[in-house]
Each structure stands twice: as structure tokens, then as C-alpha cells.
Amino acid sequence: MIKVNEKDIPFKDGMTLIQLRKKHKPDADIMVYNGFPVVKDITLNDQDQVCFIRRGEIPKAEEMKQLMISRHSPEIYEKIENKCIGIAGAGGLGSSLAIALARLSVGKLVIVDFDVVEPSNLNRQQYFIDQIGMFKVDALKAGLEKVNPFLDVETVNQKLDADNIGDTFKGCDVIAECFDNPESKSIIVEFVLSEFKKPVVAVSGIAGFENIHELTCRNPMKNFYLIGDGVTAAAPGMGLMAPKVGIAAHMQAGKILELLLKM
Amino acid sequence: MDIVLNGEGMVIDDGFVITDLLEKLNQDSKRVVVELNQNIVGKSDYSEVQINDGDSFEIIQFVPGG
Numbered sequence: 001m002i003k004v005n006e007k008d009i010p011f012k013d014g015m016t017l018i019q020l021r022k023k024h025k026p027d028a029d030i031m032v033y034n035g036f037p038v039v040k041d042i043t044l045n046d047q048d049q050v051c052f053i054r055r056g057e058i059p060k061a062e063e064m065k066q067l068m069i070s071r072h073s074p075e076i077y078e079k080i081e082n083k084c085i086g087i088a089g090a091g092g093l094g095s096s097l098a099i100a101l102a103r104l105s106v107g108k109l110v111i112v113d114f115d116v117v118e119p120s121n122l123n124r125q126q127y128f129i130d131q132i133g134m135f136k137v138d139a140l141k142a143g144l145e146k147v148n149p150f151l152d153v154e155t156v157n158q159k160l161d162a163d164n165i166g167d168t169f170k171g172c173d174v175i176a177e178c179f180d181n182p183e184s185k186s187i188i189v190e191f192v193l194s195e196f197k198k199p200v201v202a203v204s205g206i207a208g209f210e211n212i213h214e215l216t217c218r219n220p221m222k223n224f225y226l227i228g229d230g231v232t233a234a235a236p237g238m239g240l241m242a243p244k245v246g247i248a249a250h251m252q253a254g255k256i257l258e259l260l261l262k263m
Numbered sequence: 264m265d266i267v268l269n270g271e272g273m274v275i276d277d278g279f280v281i282t283d284l285l286e287k288l289n290q291d292s293k294r295v296v297v298e299l300n301q302n303i304v305g306k307s308d309y310s311e312v313q314i315n316d317g318d319s320f321e322i323i324q325f326v327p328g329g
Contacts, residue, residue, distance in 0.1 A: 093329045182294040182325035186306075189296050189325075194303040204325045220269075220321050221298045233326035240328050 003049040006062040011046040020044070021052050028052035032066045035074035061150040068105040068148075076261065077105065083260050084108040086172035088160050088188050090136040091115070092240055093203055094178035095126035095143075096249035097256075098153075102144045104257060108152040109144070112168055113137050114159045124242040160184070165191050173263065174256050177202035178249070180234070193224055201255050205229040206248045207238045215247060217255055225259075227251045264316040281309040288322070295324045 001008045004024050018041040030053040031038050051066035069077045087094045090113035113136045117127045131139040137155035144153050175192045179185050192200040205228035214229040227248050234240050266273050285292050297304045298321040
């Protein structure tokens with residue numbers, strides 16, 4: 001058998017990719033062969049997987065999966081497609097992180113926030129002007145569905161604290177701390193390290209716009225990864241802005257991917 | 264007595280509990296995560312845990328912003 005766009009087709013000796021395209025999707029202009037994009041014809045082997053995609057056409061779930069596999073490589077895709085990330089807070093960090101993880105095709109996200117979208121959020125958070133007044137978790141879910149509608153996104157509209165975090169994130173492989181408030185950052189990181197014993201990727205020190213090169217990712221304790229410069233606090237005259245917050249969120253995404261690939 | 268804080272040596276008074284150490288470091292106990300000899304110490308224990316000579320601490324203080 002050969003899988004063509006996830007359907008089983010009987011294998012015949014001497015079959016080629018271009019022949020198969022002619023038969024199953026003659027207008028396709030992208031050919032994905034065993035997870036890798038190819039342009040030249042190939043003689044096929046039994047058990048091969050091929051996917052034909054037409055540029056400009058909205059892909060079905062399986063075609064989307066094949067496209068992501070071909071972008072990220074089968075080895076990476078397989079390791080992240082069934083993983084779950086807990087995102088604590090859907091502000092500047094959480095909204096950008098969620099979008100990056102959705103673009104990576106991490107299988108499931110659990111996003112927790114209790115706030116609504118406000119005009120001032122638009123300076124750095126991944127929301128739109130017509131979403132002002134919506135709960136952030138609902139607005140973010142709507143955005144994520146436009147990036148990749150085939151992922152599992154669970155949203156929880158509540159204030160996260162030491163009493164409910166255990167239940168909320170129990171199925172997650174890695175927790176991302178994306179709060180604004182340092183007391184909340186401290187509570188969640190302490191809980192994950194002492195009770196969950198799972199990796200937590202947190203952020204501290206991302207205000208302003210200068211000294212971007214001082215943002216680092218440290219590993220100060222077992223299972224604890226900390227992004228930021230550690231000291232630059234948000235304060236009057238030292239606001240939170242798109243460049244540094246966005247970079248920190250994408251550094252979180254990078255560290256999370258690295259952790260998932262080692263699991 | 265001698266302790267190690269975030270990888271560097273430090274001398275503190277005998278009889279300190281973690282709350283005293285945080286006060287000396289000018290750190291807000293509500294904003295920190297404290298690891299003592301590779302174990303996380305919960306906030307509710309800061310005023311109870313006696314510091315011993317040779318103890319090794321990692322203390323991270325969070326600042327606002329996200």
C-alpha cells in the first residue's frame with residue numbers, strides 16, 4: 001500500500017510520483033514525499049507516503065499536517081504532535097507564545113486567563129481592534145483557529161492560583177509562565193517546581209526597548225528556565241513594548257520546543 | 264556562618280531563617296522562588312527554616328512585566 005493524501009492505494013512496481021499526481025490530484029503544485037517536499041519525479045516504494053497539495057487552496061486537516069511535517073521534518077513533528085503546553089496568562093507573552101506554538105503544530109495548548117482585551121493591550125499583544133472587550137482566551141482562540149484550525153486549544157477563563165493550577169495543567173508536559181505580576185509568577189513557578197516536577201519556562205525582566213542583547217535563557221534550578229534580563233521591571237517610564245516582549249515569548253517557544261524534543 | 268548564594272560565597276549571622284536572609288538581600292518574599300540545597304522551599308516555610316553553615320541557595324526574584 002501507498003498512502004496518498006492519507007488514503008491507502010495499492011502499490012504497483014514501477015509507480016512514480018508524477019504518475020500518481022496525474023491520477024489523484026493533477027492540479028497539485030506541491031508534492032510531499034515521506035515528509036519532504038520534492039520537485040523531481042521519484043520511483044515509489046511500498047509503504048511510501050505522498051501528499052499532493054494545490055497552492056492557494058485551503059488545505060484539509062491531513063494536507064495541513066503533511067505541509068507541517070515537510071516544513072519541520074518528520075522527526076520533529078512526531079515528537080510534538082501529541083504534546084501539551086500549559087500557558088499561564090494570555091497577555092503580551094502568552095498570546096505571542098501561543099501563536100508560535102500553534103505555528104509549530106504543538107498538539108494541544110491549555111490557555112488560562114481571566115482578563116478582557118483592552119485598547120492598551122494592542123501595543124504588544126496578539127489581539128485586534130475588533131476584539132476589544134472580548135475575554136482574552138476567546139479572542140486568542142479565534143486567532144489560533146486562523147493559524148491552524150486542526151490543533152486542540154483548551155481555554156480556561158479564570159484567575160490561576162495555587163488552588164486550581166494543579167487541576168488546570170495536570171495533563172501538560174511543559175508549563176509556560178506568562179503573567180505580568182511578579183507575585184503570580186512566583187506562585188506558579190514555585191508550585192510547578194515543587195508539586196508538578198515538570199519543566200516551567202518563565203520570564204522576568206523584559207520592559208523597555210533597549211539592550212535586547214541582554215535577554216538570555218538561564219537554567220537556575222532543576223526544571224526551571226528563566227528568560228529575560230532578570231532586572232528590567234515594568235514601571236512608569238519603562239513600559240512593555242512589542243519588540244522585547246515578542247522576543248521573550250519566542251525565546252520561550254524555542255526553549256519549549258527544545259525541551260519537547262528531548263522528552 | 265558561610266553559605267553559598269546563587270553560586271557565590273556569603274557570610275551571614277548565626278540563627279538566620281530564610282525570612283531574615285531575604286530581608287538582608289532586600290528581596291520581597293512574595294516575588295521570589297527559593298531553592299535550598301536543590302529543594303524548593305515553599306513560602307509558608309520561610310519563617311521556619313533555619314539556615315545552616317554550608318547551605319547552598321538559589322534565589323530568583325521576579326520583576327513586573329509580561
